[in-house]
Amino acid sequence: MSDTNIRALVFDVFGTVVDWRTSISRQAAEFGSKHGVEADWDQFADDWRAGYGAGMAKVNSGEVEWKIVDQIHRERLDVLLGQYKFPSIDEAELVEFNKSWHRLDGWSDSTGGLTRLKSKYIIASLSNGNVALLTNMAKYANLPWDAVLSAELAGKYKTHPRAYQKTAELLGLEYDQVMLVAAHNGDLRGAINAGLRAALVTRPDEYGGAKPPDLEPESDFDYFAKDFNDLANQLGCD
Amino acid sequence: MSDTNIRALVFDVFGTVVDWRTSISRQAAEFGSKHGVEADWDQFADDWRAGYGAGMAKVNSGEVEWKIVDQIHRERLDVLLGQYKFPSIDEAELVEFNKSWHRLDGWSDSTGGLTRLKSKYIIASLSNGNVALLTNMAKYANLPWDAVLSAELAGKYKTHPRAYQKTAELLGLEYDQVMLVAAHNGDLRGAINAGLRAALVTRPDEYGGAKPPDLEPESDFDYFAKDFNDLANQLGCD
Numbered sequence: 001m002s003d004t005n006i007r008a009l010v011f012d013v014f015g016t017v018v019d020w021r022t023s024i025s026r027q028a029a030e031f032g033s034k035h036g037v038e039a040d041w042d043q044f045a046d047d048w049r050a051g052y053g054a055g056m057a058k059v060n061s062g063e064v065e066w067k068i069v070d071q072i073h074r075e076r077l078d079v080l081l082g083q084y085k086f087p088s089i090d091e092a093e094l095v096e097f098n099k100s101w102h103r104l105d106g107w108s109d110s111t112g113g114l115t116r117l118k119s120k121y122i123i124a125s126l127s128n129g130n131v132a133l134l135t136n137m138a139k140y141a142n143l144p145w146d147a148v149l150s151a152e153l154a155g156k157y158k159t160h161p162r163a164y165q166k167t168a169e170l171l172g173l174e175y176d177q178v179m180l181v182a183a184h185n186g187d188l189r190g191a192i193n194a195g196l197r198a199a200l201v202t203r204p205d206e207y208g209g210a211k212p213p214d215l216e217p218e219s220d221f222d223y224f225a226k227d228f229n230d231l232a233n234q235l236g237c238d
Numbered sequence: 239m240s241d242t243n244i245r246a247l248v249f250d251v252f253g254t255v256v257d258w259r260t261s262i263s264r265q266a267a268e269f270g271s272k273h274g275v276e277a278d279w280d281q282f283a284d285d286w287r288a289g290y291g292a293g294m295a296k297v298n299s300g301e302v303e304w305k306i307v308d309q310i311h312r313e314r315l316d317v318l319l320g321q322y323k324f325p326s327i328d329e330a331e332l333v334e335f336n337k338s339w340h341r342l343d344g345w346s347d348s349t350g351g352l353t354r355l356k357s358k359y360i361i362a363s364l365s366n367g368n369v370a371l372l373t374n375m376a377k378y379a380n381l382p383w384d385a386v387l388s389a390e391l392a393g394k395y396k397t398h399p400r401a402y403q404k405t406a407e408l409l410g411l412e413y414d415q416v417m418l419v420a421a422h423n424g425d426l427r428g429a430i431n432a433g434l435r436a437a438l439v440t441r442p443d444e445y446g447g448a449k450p451p452d453l454e455p456e457s458d459f460d461y462f463a464k465d466f467n468d469l470a471n472q473l474g475c476d
Binding site for chain 1: 308360362368369370371372373374376377384385386387390391408409410411
């Protein structure tokens, strides 16, 4: 398939590029062990993640002022520490544990596939994660972004259209010259609604069985690939 | 010298990382040749660059609304095309020529020196150039930024304090955990004034003799290096 109009690929990150659940579960298990707490740490990861959508929804609705995802993660963590009966922990250590979200492992094809895609397109993050989180994660997981872009720069979280449109504007491109790559139908519909193009990449292990992943496109997206190498093949990258 | 507090190095780009004058002169000579115009193309490069400071000053003073550097470059180019007696040229070609500023060559130590510094610090651009310009330039000149940051994200041009401070905030760092690296005393004083740290790196060939470069620190900056490798040595990078 020839597609000469696309100039940039922008990527959802949590779940699409990095395996947040396994990475958080592992770090939480270490943290729990240090503080004498036993728990189902996969469940802890899911519980921590569960604060994310609700926190962003309050921002987009205007119910609360803009807050970055680090702050949303921290507020949720403070609730979970009580629920999981952690002892009192000093602030510096909590700040560091909250940054577990800056240390997420890529899927096995992430670095290699992104590098292939980078040979032909501008590649950038387009995550709700804040710039600091994404910058630290890129260093940790060896993600070769041309630019670290974020909903933070729009002041609106995905799936608000401005999150997608601001990213295209910062890249100096028309909306339809930019394609979102994501493992989530809802995010991709948000991109289409904003005038961008869309590619579904499946990540069957994202939720580890806790809930079903998106394995089929629910709308008429531009591409559908099983991973980044498959997408690179379809886009004619070396 | 041990300096454990610094977490990120942010870089002025035009002149500090890339040789804008030689790169613009070369592209302008090709453009002139195509359109049958003869001129001193080093002078043309200097004349084009001369619109930059004045254009930004009008933004920071509030005299005009925010405009990106691509637009400032274009407005200046439109004046120069008349002064240099270019014939009528179609718009698409002018858009492309204006992007000469996206295609600037790094100094000989830029890619290698940045790569060394990246092994120990977050490295990011902190240029008045817009994000699209800097992203395209990084691809063109192989600049291994962890993040492409710009005064565009602050809505104020350097040397306004917000340009520096917003960059540190986006990186999630305290101002004094971030050091500006630049070849220009004025920019470095702006960084110090904003609470950042400062390193002067000399670029004796930036102006090609048209005006004197800054070869000595005019204030008490944190570091003074002859190039990026010298800075990497002083900072203990491999």
